[in-house]
Amino acid sequence: MTALQYRSLLVLGALALILAIVNAVMFSNNRQTQNELSTRGQYIQQSLQLEPLSQSLIKSLAELAAKDNDSQLKELLAAQGISFSANPPNSPAR
Numbered sequence: 001m002t003a004l005q006y007r008s009l010l011v012l013g014a015l016a017l018i019l020a021i022v023n024a025v026m027f028s029n030n031r032q033t034q035n036e037l038s039t040r041g042q043y044i045q046q047s048l049q050l051e052p053l054s055q056s057l058i059k060s061l062a063e064l065a066a067k068d069n070d071s072q073l074k075e076l077l078a079a080q081g082i083s084f085s086a087n088p089p090n091s092p093a094r
Contacts, residue, residue: 058082 065073066086
């Protein structure tokens with residue numbers, strides 16, 4: 001084996017080792033990212049299951065605030081970005 005072959009093989013071996021280390025680091029980073037995405041997906045799924053309950057609760061609070069003219073409840077809903085308008089009750093037709 002000549003010196004050129006020895007050096008070439010040494011460089012290729014070092015390059016293979018570096019690539020293996022880079023691969024291990026990237027694998028670890030991918031695993032962490034996949035776990036984060038899985039956690040976020042689970043959170044979104046759970047949030048979607050609670051959406052009807054949340055809408056019902058907000059609707060009830062808005063109706064109560066309009067019915068009782070509760071300024072604190074109106075302010076609370078407004079602070080959360082929820083706006084509503086109170087429709088006057090319909091008068092009976094004659």
